[in-house]
Amino acid sequence: MRTITYREAIREALAEEIERDENVFLIGEEVAQYNGAYKVTEGLWKKYGDKRVIDAPISEAGFLGMGIGASMLGLRPVMELMFWSFCYVAMDQLMNNASSVRYMSGGLIHCPIVVRGPANGGTNVGATHSHTPENIFANMPGLKVVCPATPYDAKGLMKSAIRDNDPVYVMESTVLYGQTGEVPDNDEIEGGELIVPLGVADVKRQGDDITLVAHGRAVLTCLEAAAILADEHDIEAEVVDLRSIRPLDQDTILESVRKTGRAIVVEENKPFCGIGAQIAYLIQHEAFDDLDAPVLRLSSIDAPAIYSPPVEKKQLPYPSQIVDKALSIC
Amino acid sequence: MRTITYREAIREALAEEIERDENVFLIGEEVAQYNGAYKVTEGLWKKYGDKRVIDAPISEAGFLGMGIGASMLGLRPVMELMFWSFCYVAMDQLMNNASSVRYMSGGLIHCPIVVRGPANGGTNVGATHSHTPENIFANMPGLKVVCPATPYDAKGLMKSAIRDNDPVYVMESTVLYGQTGEVPDNDEIEGGELIVPLGVADVKRQGDDITLVAHGRAVLTCLEAAAILADEHDIEAEVVDLRSIRPLDQDTILESVRKTGRAIVVEENKPFCGIGAQIAYLIQHEAFDDLDAPVLRLSSIDAPAIYSPPVEKKQLPYPSQIVDKALSIC
Amino acid sequence: MATATAKSSTGSAEFADDPVNRDLDTDTKIGFYRAMVRIRHFEQTALKHYQQEKMGGFLHLYIGQEAVAVGTISLCGDNDHIITAYRDHGHALAVGMSMEECMAELFGKRTGCSKGKGGSMHFFAPDKNYWGGHGIVGGQTPLGAGLAFALKYKGLKGACLCYLGDGAVNQGAYHESLNLAALWNLPVIYIIENNMYSMGTSQARSSAYPSCLAERAEGYGMNWDLFNGESVYEIRAKLKPHLDRAHDDHLPSILEIATYRYYGHSVADANAKKYRSKEEIEKYQNEHDPIKVWENILIDEGVFEADDAKEINRAAKDEADASARYADNSPLPDVSEITDDVYYEVDKGTEAGRTGRHFFND
Amino acid sequence: MATATAKSSTGSAEFADDPVNRDLDTDTKIGFYRAMVRIRHFEQTALKHYQQEKMGGFLHLYIGQEAVAVGTISLCGDNDHIITAYRDHGHALAVGMSMEECMAELFGKRTGCSKGKGGSMHFFAPDKNYWGGHGIVGGQTPLGAGLAFALKYKGLKGACLCYLGDGAVNQGAYHESLNLAALWNLPVIYIIENNMYSMGTSQARSSAYPSCLAERAEGYGMNWDLFNGESVYEIRAKLKPHLDRAHDDHLPSILEIATYRYYGHSVADANAKKYRSKEEIEKYQNEHDPIKVWENILIDEGVFEADDAKEINRAAKDEADASARYADNSPLPDVSEITDDVYYEVDKGTEAGRTGRHFFND
């Protein structure tokens, strides 16, 4: 199989979907002529032109709302937020119009949009640029939230997101853009296309002793921790990558926890009402009698993102913390 | 003691704080000449004039941001959102500037603002007007979130919020505005003022069999359910009113659960990553061995708020649902 | 760029000869009358039932502004689309929605246009190019630009009429929409229905402006106009060139139409008579009422007689009453239907709708 | 209302005789030179250390725009306040912040002006009336209105200078701020530092406008001006009447100042030479560089000689180097300090800070 970057994987998904469906177009700040602030859309404007790849002014409420309106008439905009952190200036469009126009119209209107961009800390860009709003959007029924951790998933999930007829918010990571991974060529795949459905978690590592549940970059952190646990402590951790936050693959989580009896939810989200809280609630609710210990979680340290580069590293979960937590209940 | 409405209780708090501190002023849409969309500020403009009670254009990002800027220079704006549902058009000001200006300045700048207004469903105003964003704001470190359930608490918490030197978001309820309750006259109180500190929960009903944790109007629903449980099922429920979501009085919750061994978190919040998830996580984490059953929760039905008046009643938690849940684990 | 005169009750006649008006046939002219009258009776009937607690939430009445929706929408063709704010009953009936589906929506019934899920602020009829009904002030303005964008993207010759209030012009999303519309030449016409108040706040207390609100268009190099909204003739005449430019050259515009609402901001607005004088309201009703203005024009022109007008009113009232009976007799949505219409994929039972958990009740 | 000429490299001299300039003493004039030179050397030194990975995140250089911060802030008195966006080093030094605290902030050190918590985009010095340093485009514009509001509320004679970029004018919050400022007469002066690009997007590709961006002020009945930002004299002369009106009558303005940035949008902007031609950049550097322009003026006036200028440059470079050593040798914040500076009440150990749980680590 080929090895490509997470960035390239997303780009392939975008290009394939632009070619497949004439209603698909990309819009966002600097996505066209500049090739994208993080080069995800590199080359696409050159290839597909002004109609399909559009540079927007710094007017997130304006152009995201515009995309929502256009989607009501059948277009399928894929809209880049240069950072998901900028969602707050467009929050009404994202939280009200996109989520509820279908509901408030009794199902008459659909909103097949994708909003995508990076949502992560860890790059020293400070409090206002390091938000991870997956919990906020997943709280709102009508929305779907996806957080791919690998190039394979990034490509497959993006294609599903674009074909989905509901609003899907894809949260990528600037830290992951350069990571490489195996992604099959289309002609290696049955059906000729890489599709990863929303709502299906992926067990990224098998293990019997403890379950680590994560999404996005935290999945890689968990895999590192799992390697240490196995090597140094003879503990086999199973790593469940949620991939999509809503819809959520609850069954895969529970199956794992029923086997291991222990769980830690690891996230780069802030802790209060974060994804970890929700998953922990679910696990104790659905698998109370299978639990040998309380469900633990590890989130980013509960403060706005600090700038100081060496210190910010410690604000986000790192492997030895997971190891310590695991040892405390294994 | 006097009996006054929740609305009057808030109004008293506002008036007292305007009189106490010349830096306190009110601003919001229709708060002055119109006396407030829900009459909370009735009479205040007449009494305190243009300087202290200000009508704003429909520019939430503008006037809330303006208040934040003014607070940096020492003013103490109390800003009304006609509905908290309109926070999304001002979300960047509320989530970035208010929460993080202190942090990003290394503690040099303070932001002593209060943003207040109703945040509730149940009045048939549909999806866009029925948001309960307490979980969203409490997720962000730097912010404080308060949800009073009674006139007494509404007055006391509002005064604490205005004196607090951090941004405090007070979420009231249009359903509660007309509810009455006992609120002492100032001359009945030692110190001459009613102050309810943030971060202190209130056990609104004692009981040994099960703990019901709630905030805002759900507290009243729990009290009704507790009465039914006692009358009809001989179950004594303890009702813990969180009052403030962040800071959170974890000790009072845990003390209760350690006694009862069972807990249901009841909220009008949406379930995914809502307050219920966070409290349930906390309880199972801190009191795992004291639990005789999984922590349950009851949230509003997971869809945008429906309009249809008789049906919306059923979208929000009601007493018999709590009773049924309680019976399932007692 | 604009004629800055408004509220001139006499000006109407001069527009009768405008090319867009002069060839109107009798049926069409009477049709405009009927359309306005139907809006008024629909709302008066709704109000009565609101007071009888047959509905809840807000009820923002359009009464007094009828000529704006009827006049502007009368020029719309197959590829012209409509979107507005929460004061949306007038536009809904003007695009051809039935009183029954609208009234049933107000009653919160399953037979409502939005199955009782949207209520007064959220009427929709995509099949009639009507995209609602939106509750957040200014929130519909980027959607309007988006409808226009989609028309242009698809190569259709059409425009979007996007209505907003005089108070809504101070929302950030509107400003962003104006810049996008002007920058990209999107065929959207923003129509400010200036009824002089946003709730209890007069225009002068909420907006800073040079001569009028539409003039802010200048800052984006956009076309604009300001005119009186009491006469269907004038509205049509003044809209036409902007609609043509939108159709032919994808040019956006802002049109500010002076109008007035007779009732409070919404039915719950107990102050409706405090922030405006009784005289102000009565002057409007007596001298500028769009239905009376049109009725007089039609009588003057000999198109119909006073009795015909009465008959049309009676029929509209009957229709409204019947719609209320229909609404009253319709079933409520079932509680189990609360989670329908949230996700397309779940509703349609697609593979994507069956994969993973979508709802978290429990 | 405005002189719509910009980028005229010759116009500078005529402003030397303006009342605001004509009595400037030698030290003050040299002080302006030193201030600009210090900004440039500070940033060049920062850039070097950025490339050596002594810092992370963004680094938006102000080089090329120095006269704007120095010229405008030179007119500020005790009750005038400053707030800007993320391209904030120039304003920080111009208000009197030390290179050490600024450089240490870039290095993420505890001795930084924000204790290493804010980084390049978040310099603050409330004691010098400097309110940052804000990362969200346009997000500072309501704060600027708020500072002005507070001045007026307190009865102080002062103004807020609120800077933003040419790309920021299309944010909704800015529009809302303009309306508030004009409606309530808030003494805020919005200064658009128009460097012709928002990242890689030229003004023409991001904004629709009549003659310029400041002209949008007309839509709010506000004063405005457009002028060249390469000469300190011109900037001072053109700002003065607006500052006076803010001080005397609480009147807001928009001033658009034509300028240019030499480097990329931020250091990470690999495209900096793709969306602009080499010629464009060089023409600017050769003909319009604000430091050279001012140096030439001072030499022409006989205020100093070329050698003095060199000496000032050398001293600034030394100061910058020393600040980098200081920064390098300073301690990092401790991990335990991550949760400091979140809540005032917790930091100060007040009763409110000790009641209830504030942090949820675990």
Ligand SMILES: Cc1ncc(C[n+]2csc(CCOP(=O)(O)OP(=O)(O)O)c2C)c(N)n1
């Ligand atoms: C963002 C937002 N802020 C406030 C409101 C509450 N609100 C609803 S209508 C309204 C007044 C709007 O006035 P205008 O735009 O003039 O329209 P009109 O009601 O006169 O038709 C207000 C303040 C809202 N729905 N959305």
Ligand SMILES: Cc1ncc(C[n+]2csc(CCOP(=O)(O)OP(=O)(O)O)c2C)c(N)n1
């Ligand atoms: C709301 C928001 N959207 C996007 C960005 C990313 N961004 C940062 S600076 C910038 C360009 C701003 O250009 P301009 O206003 O001209 O200022 P300049 O950088 O030229 O000083 C962009 C798009 C942001 N920080 N905030």
Ligand SMILES: [Mg+2]
């Ligand atoms: Mg109005």
Ligand SMILES: [Mg+2]
């Ligand atoms: Mg710029």
